[in-house]
Amino acid sequence: xxxxxxxxxxxxxxxxNQVVTDTMISIADSLINIADSIDASNLDEFxxxxxxxxxxxxxxxxRSGLVAKSFAMRLMHIGFQVYVVGEIITPAVTAGDVVVAIxxxxxxxxxxxxxxxCKKLNVKLVTVTTNKDSALGRMSDLVVILDxxxxxxxxxxxxxxxxxxxxxSLTPLGTLFELTAAxxxxxFIAKMMVIKGVDESFLKQRHTVLE
Amino acid sequence: xxxxxxxxxxxxxxxxNQVVTDTMISIADSLINIADSIDASNLDEFxxxxxxxxxxxxxxxxRSGLVAKSFAMRLMHIGFQVYVVGEIITPAVTAGDVVVAIxxxxxxxxxxxxxxxCKKLNVKLVTVTTNKDSALGRMSDLVVILDxxxxxxxxxxxxxxxxxxxxxSLTPLGTLFELTAAxxxxxFIAKMMVIKGVDESFLKQRHTVLE
Amino acid sequence: xxxxxxxxxxxxxxxxNQVVTDTMISIADSLINIADSIDASNLDEFxxxxxxxxxxxxxxxxRSGLVAKSFAMRLMHIGFQVYVVGEIITPAVTAGDVVVAIxxxxxxxxxxxxxxxCKKLNVKLVTVTTNKDSALGRMSDLVVILDxxxxxxxxxxxxxxxxxxxxxSLTPLGTLFELTAAxxxxxFIAKMMVIKGVDESFLKQRHTVLE
Amino acid sequence: xxxxxxxxxxxxxxxxNQVVTDTMISIADSLINIADSIDASNLDEFxxxxxxxxxxxxxxxxRSGLVAKSFAMRLMHIGFQVYVVGEIITPAVTAGDVVVAIxxxxxxxxxxxxxxxCKKLNVKLVTVTTNKDSALGRMSDLVVILDxxxxxxxxxxxxxxxxxxxxxSLTPLGTLFELTAAxxxxxFIAKMMVIKGVDESFLKQRHTVLE
Numbered sequence: 001x002x003x004x005x006x007x008x009x010x011x012x013x014x015x016x017n018q019v020v021t022d023t024m025i026s027i028a029d030s031l032i033n034i035a036d037s038i039d040a041s042n043l044d045e046f047x048x049x050x051x052x053x054x055x056x057x058x059x060x061x062x063r064s065g066l067v068a069k070s071f072a073m074r075l076m077h078i079g080f081q082v083y084v085v086g087e088i089i090t091p092a093v094t095a096g097d098v099v100v101a102i103x104x105x106x107x108x109x110x111x112x113x114x115x116x117x118c119k120k121l122n123v124k125l126v127t128v129t130t131n132k133d134s135a136l137g138r139m140s141d142l143v144v145i146l147d148x149x150x151x152x153x154x155x156x157x158x159x160x161x162x163x164x165x166x167x168x169s170l171t172p173l174g175t176l177f178e179l180t181a182a183x184x185x186x187x188f189i190a191k192m193m194v195i196k197g198v199d200e201s202f203l204k205q206r207h208t209v210l211e
Numbered sequence: 212x213x214x215x216x217x218x219x220x221x222x223x224x225x226x227x228n229q230v231v232t233d234t235m236i237s238i239a240d241s242l243i244n245i246a247d248s249i250d251a252s253n254l255d256e257f258x259x260x261x262x263x264x265x266x267x268x269x270x271x272x273x274r275s276g277l278v279a280k281s282f283a284m285r286l287m288h289i290g291f292q293v294y295v296v297g298e299i300i301t302p303a304v305t306a307g308d309v310v311v312a313i314x315x316x317x318x319x320x321x322x323x324x325x326x327x328x329c330k331k332l333n334v335k336l337v338t339v340t341t342n343k344d345s346a347l348g349r350m351s352d353l354v355v356i357l358d359x360x361x362x363x364x365x366x367x368x369x370x371x372x373x374x375x376x377x378x379x380s381l382t383p384l385g386t387l388f389e390l391t392a393a394x395x396x397x398x399f400i401a402k403m404m405v406i407k408g409v410d411e412s413f414l415k416q417r418h419t420v421l422e
Numbered sequence: 423x424x425x426x427x428x429x430x431x432x433x434x435x436x437x438x439n440q441v442v443t444d445t446m447i448s449i450a451d452s453l454i455n456i457a458d459s460i461d462a463s464n465l466d467e468f469x470x471x472x473x474x475x476x477x478x479x480x481x482x483x484x485r486s487g488l489v490a491k492s493f494a495m496r497l498m499h500i501g502f503q504v505y506v507v508g509e510i511i512t513p514a515v516t517a518g519d520v521v522v523a524i525x526x527x528x529x530x531x532x533x534x535x536x537x538x539x540c541k542k543l544n545v546k547l548v549t550v551t552t553n554k555d556s557a558l559g560r561m562s563d564l565v566v567i568l569d570x571x572x573x574x575x576x577x578x579x580x581x582x583x584x585x586x587x588x589x590x591s592l593t594p595l596g597t598l599f600e601l602t603a604a605x606x607x608x609x610f611i612a613k614m615m616v617i618k619g620v621d622e623s624f625l626k627q628r629h630t631v632l633e
Numbered sequence: 634x635x636x637x638x639x640x641x642x643x644x645x646x647x648x649x650n651q652v653v654t655d656t657m658i659s660i661a662d663s664l665i666n667i668a669d670s671i672d673a674s675n676l677d678e679f680x681x682x683x684x685x686x687x688x689x690x691x692x693x694x695x696r697s698g699l700v701a702k703s704f705a706m707r708l709m710h711i712g713f714q715v716y717v718v719g720e721i722i723t724p725a726v727t728a729g730d731v732v733v734a735i736x737x738x739x740x741x742x743x744x745x746x747x748x749x750x751c752k753k754l755n756v757k758l759v760t761v762t763t764n765k766d767s768a769l770g771r772m773s774d775l776v777v778i779l780d781x782x783x784x785x786x787x788x789x790x791x792x793x794x795x796x797x798x799x800x801x802s803l804t805p806l807g808t809l810f811e812l813t814a815a816x817x818x819x820x821f822i823a824k825m826m827v828i829k830g831v832d833e834s835f836l837k838q839r840h841t842v843l844e
Contacts, residue, residue, distance in 0.1 A: 016258070016402040017251040023398035024246035028239040035235035040228040047227070059632070061422040063284055066277045066721065069510045070389070073274055076511045077383070085632045086719070088491045088695065089498045089506055092630050110422055110743060114632045121631070170401035172411040173288075173418065178281070179397060183390055187234035190381035191227040200383040207384065208514050209543070210481070210507045210536045211272040211321055270843070277510065280721045287722045295722055296843045297508070299488065299702045300709045303841050321532060325843045332842070419725050420754070421692070421718045421747045438680070438824040439673040445820035446668035450661040457657035462650040469649070483844040485706055488699045492811070495696055499805075532844055592823035594833040595710075595840065600703070601819060605812055609656035612803035613649040622805040629806065633694040633743055 023170050030176060031183055033148040042144050043188065047195055049124055049142060050080065053098035059085035060102035061111055063178045068102045071185040077203035078189065078196050085114060095122040103127060104177035106134025115139050128185070130177055146180045234381055241387060242394055244359040253355050254399065258406055260335055260353060261291065264309035270296035271313035272322055274389045279313045282396040288414035289400065289407055296325060306333040314338060315388035317345025326350050339396070341388050357391045445592050452598060453605055455570040464566050465610065469617055471546055471564060472502065475520035481507035482524035483533055485600045490524045493607040499625035500611065500618055507536060517544040525549060526599035528556025537561050550607070552599050568602045656803055663809060664816055666781040675777050676821065680828055682757055682775060683713065686731035692718035693735035694744055696811045701735045704818040710836035711822065711829055718747060728755040736760060737810035739767025748772050761818070763810055779813045 050056060056075055060068035068084065075082040083090040085099070093099060099118045103111050106129040115136050118125050127140040130147045137143050171179075193199065261267060267286055271279035279295065286293040294301040296310070304310060310329045314322050317340040326347050329336050338351040341358045348354050382390075404410065472478060478497055482490035490506065497504040505512040507521070515521060521540045525533050528551040537558050540547045549562040552569040559565050593601075615621065683689060689708055693701035701717065708715040716723040718732070726732060732751045736744050739762040748769050751758050760773040763780040770776050804812075826832065 016405045017249075017254050019402045019405055020249065020254055020395075020398045021246045023401040024242055024394055027394050027398070028242040028246070031235055031239040031242070035232045035239070038228075038231065043228050043231055057632075062419070062721065063281050066281050070274050070277050073510045074383075074386075076513055082511055084509075084511055085630075087506075087509060087511075088495045088699065089504055089509075090630055090632075091498055091628050093632065108422065109746075113742075117631055170404060171397065172285075172400075172404070172414045175285075175397050175400075179390075179394055182393055183235055183238050184231075186382065186386050186390060187231045187238070189383075189386075190234040191230045193381060193383070194227045194230055203383045206513050208273070208507075208512055209539055210479075210512075210515065211319065268843075273510065284721045287724055293722055295720075296841075298717075298720060298722075299484065299706045300715055300717055300720075301841055301843075302709055302839050304843065320535075324531075328842055417724050419718075419723055420750055421690075421723075421726065438827045439671075439676050441824045441827055442671065442676055442817075442820045443668045445823040446664055446816055449816050449820070450664040450668070453657055453661040453664070457654045457661070460650075460653065465650050465653055484841070485703050488703050492696050492699050496805075496808075530844065592826060593819065594707075594822075594826070594836045597707075597819050597822075601812075601816055604815055605657055605660050606653075608804065608808050608812060609653045609660070611805075611808075612656040613652045615803060615805070616649045616652055625805045630695070633741065 019170060027171065027176065027179055030148050031180060034146055034180055034184070035187075037148065038184070039145070042142065043191065045142055046126060046144060046188070047192060049098050049126060050075070050192070051195065053080075053124070054094075054096035055081045055083065055098075057083045057085055057090070057093055057097060057099045058102070059099065059111055059114055061108045063174060064102040064104060064108070064181065067178055067182045067185065068100070070182060071100070071102075071189070074186065074189045074203070075192075077206050078192055078198050079202075079206070093118060093121060093123045098124045098126060101125065101127045101129075101136055101140070102181055103129050103134075103136055104131070104174040104181075105129070106131040106136040108136075112136055112139075128181055144184075146177065146184055230381060238382065238387065238390055241359050242391060245357055245391055245395070246398075248359065249395070250356070253353065254402065256353055257337060257355060257399070258403060260309050260337060261286070261403070262406065264291075264335070265305075265307035266292045266294065266309075268294045268296050268301070268304055268308060268310045269313070270310065270322055270325055272319045274385060275313040275315060275319070275392065278389055278393045278396065279311070281393060282311070282313075282400070285397065285400045285414070286403075288417050289403055289409050290413075290417070304329060304332060304334045309335045309337060312336065312338045312340075312347055312351070313392055314340050314345075314347055315342070315385040315392075316340070317342040317347040319347075323347055323350075339392055355395075357388065357395055441592060449593065449598065449601055452570050453602060456568055456602055456606070457609075459570065460606070461567070464564065465613065467564055468548060468566060468610070469614060471520050471548060472497070472614070473617065475502075475546070476516075476518035477503045477505065477520075479505045479507050479512070479515055479519060479521045480524070481521065481533055481536055483530045485596060486524040486526060486530070486603065489600055489604045489607065490522070492604060493522070493524075493611070496608065496611045496625070497614075499628050500614055500620050501624075501628070515540060515543060515545045520546045520548060523547065523549045523551075523558055523562070524603055525551050525556075525558055526553070526596040526603075527551070528553040528558040530558075534558055534561075550603055566606075568599065568606055652803060660804065660809065660812055663781050664813060667779055667813055667817070668820075670781065671817070672778070675775065676824065678775055679759060679777060679821070680825060682731050682759060683708070683825070684828065686713075686757070687727075687729035688714045688716065688731075690716045690718050690723070690726055690730060690732045691735070692732065692744055692747055694741045696807060697735040697737060697741070697814065700811055700815045700818065701733070703815060704733070704735075704822070707819065707822045707836070708825075710839050711825055711831050712835075712839070726751060726754060726756045731757045731759060734758065734760045734762075734769055734773070735814055736762050736767075736769055737764070737807040737814075738762070739764040739769040741769075745769055745772075761814055777817075779810065779817055
């Protein structure tokens with residue numbers, strides 16, 4: 001057995017379902033705060049960079065990489081030429097392309113190194129992150145900040161429960177960022193659909209039939 | 212150019228940023244509704260099936276497949292032996308394993324066929340879906356329904372805007388389900404962390420250093 | 423431990439290295455036989471279908487899927503628009519596209535089903551297989567057969583050793599086909615490079631710098 | 634159109650099929666040379682490291698990464714616990730694990746960096762490469778050299794044709810290494826099957842039924 005020794009004797013009949021509800025509501029609250037705090041001028045610039053790009057490349061490590069792929073699929077659906085860095089059919093980036101990096105810390109090693117290579121090649125770089133003052137944040141042409149640190153308003157009920165335990169750690173590692181990035185990028189796709197003048201039926205036509 | 216003819220002349224300076232905010236808030240509202248409507252008994256059974264499984268396999272097509280992978284990573288982090296169906300190192304499923312399918316419609320062709328094979332092999336099948344009355348819904352040992360159709364309560368502001376346009380289509384194809392499944396499964400991980408008695412530091416130790 | 427009970431007590435100091443040499447030479451012999459037996463008219467038609475395709479899609483299951491990806495990368499390098507079926511950014515196939523299936527048996531379930539969908543959509547289908555009389559073989563517009571059954575000439579030494587043991591099973595499951603397909607498709611890339619008039623430096627320019 | 638300007642007007646009816654045959658035979662010749670030149674003591678050590686490993690991780694970039702995956706599947710089939718670096722369910726490597734790197738140059742940037750991290754963690758590192766005097770070659774606990782530079786014996790016919798053109802470049806970039814590594818690793822699997830005492834039916838039982 002490869003796993004060491006997590007407690008497996010924990011009573012499964014404690015009310016752990018409240019944890020599920022609380023965590024979902026906490027995440028939803030966080031999304032509302034971030035929705036209200038996003039810098040609008042950034043979004044127009046982001047959209048403008050994508051529409052004028054030759055091709056779009058997305059990249060991210062681990063679960064942020066999955067969010068990047070999820071975004072890439074929708075960009076393809078609405079008519080962009082898009083590639084995922086690290087996939088086997090992804091060609092070399094060249095000037096005129098735009099690379100979108102997804103990194104909560106903004107310091108993910110591999111992704112930061114790829115960012116540096118992009119900058120040397122005069123490829124435009126956009127980073128979606130919580131951390132403007134990071135390796136990727138500093139080198140990027142555009143940084144989209146997803147952070148609700150300034151506005152920690154949360155539902156009353158949730159806050160009261162927080163006083164009795166530490167639920168915060170229940171969105172471990174980059175969970176909150178990854179979910180926020182996924183929701184934000186899908187909302188940004190909504191913006192791009194309006195800009196491009198395409199609707200769901202347009203996307204449906206481009207969705208693979210081989211699945 | 213592979214893409215046919217989306218409107219690319221749309222004025223980029225219309226206020227499309229309100230679309231981003233509205234979409235994020237709408238998704239958050241939906242999450243809150245679903246959080247309140249999930250069947251608690253199902254969650255305990257889901258947890259129980261996972262903790263008593265020999266190994267866990269996850270599967271899904273397209274963006275639901277990315278959600279499945281995202282869930283798989285956290286299951287690995289908290290100490291489970293987990294595989295993604297379709298990956299090259301994934302061994303044959305056998306009795307004693309549990310397969311978790313993610314499918315909004317519950318009718319995704321490949322995933323439904325894999326579900327049938329699982330049932331023939333006496334492998335336990337859990338489906339996370341919006342649709343209980345679907346191919347996967349009918350054959351599964353456990354169905355977790357993520358659906359807010361019964362409770363369409365939405366923020367007042369958003370509903371008023373809806374009257375003037377059709378923003379619903381701005382979460383095209385399976386977007387709303389995929390995001391809901393991602394958030395729900397991360398909230399369910401929170402429950403599993405409590406059951407297993409593991410915290411963020413435990414997960415961190417198991418997270419890859421090669422990225 | 424997930425694995426049942428392979429013999430792990432086998433003496434590691436038996437001369438099992440001869441097995442490595444024999445297997446490599448046996449594979450090389452098989453490649454030479456197949457190189458001599460390939461139908462030339464098929465190759466011209468294959469090349470012609472690819473050069474006149476709108477876009478190229480490749481597909482295969484398991485290790486054949488890896489061979490398909492390996493081929494796809496080189497097609498991209500020499501200037502084709504190419505996609506891997508099942509990847510997240512792969513758009514819908516449409517009439518004018520060519521799909522290349524890699525399947526030793528020609529009957530791999532998922533791949534055969536995808537083949538049927540392609541035929542319904544009037545998408546051209548090429549199958550690389552050992553088995554003309556298979557599901558994929560029968561439905562394909564072009565079948566490239568990689569089979570040395572007719573010409574079992576093998577190195578004398580190897581054949582003598584075969585008499586004393588059963589080395590054939592040491593290329594288990596589809597191993598021999600997968601390796602043959604990999605080598606054949608790279609040799610076919612050589613043909614395409616001559617047709618396209620491109621050399622290694624052309625390919626190098628298109629190879630990703632982000633790895 | 635993303636591709637610049639490959640010559641597409643080349644006459645498709647030149648006899649480019651000879652190129653296919655020549656390339657396949659040339660690759661086969663190279664395989665035979667390498668089969669004869671591999672250091673046997675290395676193979677026993679390689680086998681010994683794998684059988685005594687806690688878990689096995691494989692890694693490689695681009696097409697070498699596909700070869701690594703192909704090897705990983707067979708290792709899984711014969712009963713090893715194996716992971717592909719970069720995949721979403723791959724846990725952290727720890728002392729007791731063995732990492733197998735596939736890199737023709739031995740200097741692939743990302744893979745070399747991962748190698749360094751492995752060494753810092755006291756994880757055993759094996760590199761399959763053409764180049765002992767490379768970043769990975771120097772840091773590895775074991776280096777398996779696949780190189781036929783010393784023995785350029787080739788089929789007469791092929792050599793004569795070489796005098797009239799430059800067919801060498803028709804296995805562009807790392808093609809020859811990648812194919813050689815694929816064949817060698819499958820031959821090495823044959824050795825491991827003998828050591829483990831498992832046959833094809835054992836592997837078949839572990840091969841996924843969900844494809």
